[in-house]
Amino acid sequence: MSDSSKNEVAEETAKSLEDRIIDIVVREGMIEREKLVPEATLEDLGVDSVEVVMVLNGLEEEFDIYVPVDETMSEVRTVGDLLSAIKTLIEKKESDPASA
Numbered sequence: 168m169s170d171s172s173k174n175e176v177a178e179e180t181a182k183s184l185e186d187r188i189i190d191i192v193v194r195e196g197m198i199e200r201e202k203l204v205p206e207a208t209l210e211d212l213g214v215d216s217v218e219v220v221m222v223l224n225g226l227e228e229e230f231d232i233y234v235p236v237d238e239t240m241s242e243v244r245t246v247g248d249l250l251s252a253i254k255t256l257i258e259k260k261e262s263d264p265a266s267a
Contacts, residue, residue, distance in 0.1 A: 188226065188253050192246070195225040205247030212246075232256045 193200050196218045203212075209219065223234045234240065234256060243249050 184254060184257065185250055187229065188250055189246075191225040191229055192222050192249070195221040203246050205245060205250065207246045208244050209246075209249070210244075226253055230257050230260070232260050 189200065189203050192198060192203060196212075196214055198212050198214065214222075223236075223240075226232065227234055230253075232253075234253070239252055239255075243252055
């Protein structure tokens with residue numbers, strides 16, 4: 168497989184992962200998918216603390232990860248921030264399953 172083919176597969180995998188994360192946010196946060204653009208803030212979307220907990224629980228169940236409510240998560244303000252934080256946790260789990 169050429170380097171460009173590997174990059175295409177990696178990009179497709181990353182897109183698929185983002186889609187799965189967004190699917191959970193739509194379902195658990197009861198937000199219209201069209202509104203979930205990277206720069207949208209959770210506040211602008213009307214996501215309250217209960218919905219955040221439901222979204223995080225859904226993500227934990229779907230990806231078999233633990234989402235600590237620590238400094239990283241407290242800095243999440245936008246959909247893009249959330250995608251980045253969750254992808255990082257998933258990648259960490261995949262690279263070191265014992266850490267999850």
